[in-house]
Amino acid sequence: MAEQGSLAALTRLATDLTARLVAIDSVNPSLVPGGAGEGVIAAAIARLLAGWGFDAATPEAAHGRPNALGVLRGTGGDEAPLLLLNGHTDTVGVAGMRDAPFTPVERDGRLHGRGAFDMKGGLGAILAAGATLAARPERPRGTLLIACSADEEYASLGSEALVAALRDGAVPGLPARPARIGAILCEPTGEAVHIAHKGFAWCRVETRGRAAHGSDYASGIDAIAAMGRVLTGLARLDTETLPRAAHPLLGRPSVHAATIAGGRELSTYPDRCTLEIERRTLPGETRAGIAAELRALLAEAGAGSPGPAPTGDLFFWRDAYEIAPDVPIVAAILDGLRAAHGITHPPIGGAFGWMDSALFGAAGIPTVIYGPAGAGAHSAEEWVDTPSLGRVAATLVATADGFLA
Ligand SMILES: [Zn+2]
Structure with missing residues (x-):
């Protein structure tokens, strides 16, 4: 299990990263005319990833709508495992919000602001896990791809472009024939493991x-x-x-x-x-x-x-989406939850709403949905639970350790 000290540090890091992302306006311009879009946030994420040693890029899914990608190459060559950690950078609009939407406020173990829950908290946990893995003195065999997608809240242009780039071998540095491939989509699930949605x-x-x-x-x-x-x-x-x-x-x-x-x-x-x-x-x-x-x-x-x-x-x-509970990525996250937190029977369920996981699944990338707790997606008051951010980041680190070994 994660030591107390390291879990506290990971929680601080994931919370700070989430706050940095909440502070960047990334309202989806297809939903709200004049919305800021993903340009600034994608550049900020790419700078962070590059600073930690990832090969970072911001390929455009459509004009002015970039994804942010970071590849942490493993040592295993073309047949090594590949793990994708994914989330979306765009948010819905801010009309009617109770607090200043882009001024993240932390109080009582909650971080408030537009997108804190859906889903900059998940991105913060992904980035904290990425920073932790990149800081290790040795690399595993497998390769880690962090992909932050544009436009999930409207037409999923970002993840559609990502799936096409993966299919065409257009993301540099990835294993060509990975022995196993899996993805974790860190939409908020209250730390439940979701393997299906409508x-x-x-x-x-x-x-x-x-x-x-x-x-x-x-x-x-x-x-x-x-x-x-x-x-x-x-x-x-x-x-x-x-x-x-x-x-x-x-x-x-x-x-x-x-x-x-x-x-x-x-x-x-x-x-x-x-x-x-x-x-x-x-x-x-x-x-x-x-x-x-x-x-x-x-x-x-x-x-x-x-x-x-x-x-x-x-x-x-x-499409609706479902994966078998015995595919490697599900086994890996269950092992990760056990290793990081001693959790042996996590809640396994399904999400009601549609998510980008259906796109990854249709492209042959088994995807688990797992992310932090909180409330207020698309609502007047939105917050993410900060201890949950740390636990999710720790699970991601432990899962990557197992899957990429
Ligand atoms: Zn979302």
Whole structure:
């Protein structure tokens, strides 16, 4: 187990690094027009990594949207293990926040500020672990890649570019045919080990009616009432059909109506209504399967309706994600938790929200999600638990020791 002194030092380091990152505005400009983006924070992270002995770079995922990468080369050559530690540098906006968002404040074992929890705390723990590993007099066989991704909060441009670069061998200094490869995504999990999360589909539906004077029932066809039939089917799908599926870590899939618009004025039959739907998926559910589910829903809603059949499409898709509990990276983090903290039965679970782990998983990089405790992601008050930062950093160090040996 980590000695008291070293755990305290690691906690201090991880907390200070997190505070430095919180102090840098990195609001996602795709979410908030004029947002600062990842340029300044990526450069700051690359400078830190380079100072500790990493080969650091800030390749752009899109114009003005850099990732920050650091490679700590092992001694093992092209077949040595490769461990990726990943987090995202962007945050959501700061409107309505209670405290100054970019002035990190530490009190009572909590560090407050935008992004402290989601997820500059995870990045602080990753960097503290990286600094610790780089300071060792000897290198392990395996290579450590620290990758801080841009744009996770919007379209995951950063991790998509990273996955493409890894596939194309475009990240210098990595083993070409690693004997084992694994990733830890340090999104906040309250120190639980997550090995699955849901995916989602976004769908759009339109019903058409016929505009007419409100008194002219013979000519008017009500597009909103037609959408009502779609909504009834949607509610039945959510309460009757979807509860029959269940995943041991993720529960059941779900669907909800997200936005609706239609109608012109009180005395006119509405000729058009649009609905946006979000369907949250379990591992194994496919884009084609959900598209077929939507078609069946629309066919049922349209049957016997006075107007044209409703139309719709599935326009955005993210896979759900799951890895087997016996892949090397899961075994390695369980060993790491035991070595660092004496924890023998850590909570193993699933996260509800979608994460970049699905992108890494689809690229053949088994990914565990494990990060600090705290609260307030995307909220008016956001904080990360500072002792948790130290424990996460210590787990990362111990996990890397095992995986890269
Ligand atoms: Zn996040």
